[in-house]
Amino acid sequence: LGDSTVLGYSLRAFSLCHYVHEIVVVTKQEWVEDTKTWISSEKFDKVSAVVVGGDTRQKSAANGFYAASSRFSYVAIHDAARPFIKTDDITQIFEAAFQYQAGCAAHPVTDTIKTVNSKGMITSTVPRKNLFAVQTPQIFKKTLYEAALAVMKKENSMVTDDCMMAEHAGFTVKLVDIGHYNIKLTTPEDYALAKAKLAMEDI
Template identity: 35%
Template sequence: MTNPAFSLIIPAAGQGKRMQSETPKPYLELKGITILERTLSAFSEISGLCQVIVSTSSQYEEQTRKLLKRKFPDISVDVVSGGRERQHSIYNALMVVLDEADLIAVHDAVRPFVLDSTISQCLRKAYETGGAIPGVPVKDTIKRVDSKGFITQTPDRTDLWQAQTPQIFKKEILLKAYKNAIKKDFLGTDDASLVEAIGERVSVVKGNRNNFKITYPLDFRIAELLTDENYHG
């Protein structure tokens, strides 16, 4: 089954502070290949992809442009400047999305292990409902804690899910959500939260726990082990 036409946005302007590295996380190498390139590889064979946009810091723009042209020689590729927050970086990318794209997928630069099946399921669900994200049920007990460090609530975890990416939406919905966020000076925790803020419903597709975000040194070590198991790259 052919997927709807979609543009892929990869925000890659983040720093490596929590990774304890001077190199931004997307540009760290996993077994000789940058995390960003491995992440892009996850989308290289997905049908419907018509454009890839990466937002990054100025010192990595040329490197990223060369990577995109090599990785995706037959489709439109763009590099835009990153913003102060992830949300601003994505908005900059939204300004160059192609007219032909029906959907926009936003995926974290440091989630290289997303499965083809997860991407395609989210694309089809988003085309059907307007928006879809992958997620996994929360496995730990969650506590709500007040400013003094005392537990105030233990939510029932049966209906709690951990959000992942790619977060995919019909183009007009995501553009409306971002324009609303700018107008109201609202900073969301992910793209879905911006879409929720305009009253749109977002579907959740069950994802895979290997689709984690490489944030801390331990995550990087786990990613090295997964890379040895012949994942994308």
């Protein structure tokens, strides 16, 4: 993407955050060795390990968590597919986590949200006043994250993101509105939008 890999943008942003002392990269088995070689060549000195993910997001995040050293007090989970995250916003979310034990990037929902039935027919309109779209990073106090993982293991439960895991375990999470810029590259259209965004920033 531009003059870097997609992963490179996030690694630079996190490496520049003074609250970040160690980074663990989680990836596919077949990408581990190439990723290690590339990280070494780019001199991302805060990266301590490259580990294999699991078959779900929850398992992948847990693998990264357990691969880190025991010295940390807070953990940040981030999707490398969100390459535009800014160091200032990472810092802001850390500070929310310091105050509330858990903090998460988010932005207000601007689309009108509908619920539908099994036939795709609208059943209701959801008031969007209090609706936020959740992003990453999602940052947690270490002891909170450990407790949430323990609940998931005990119940054999699976959730789709780490904030949901914390909520399920009975914890609250502070949302930090960082705006809409932190897009996730999921489809070819997202990638085209990201390239256009970079081109606009270079003008």
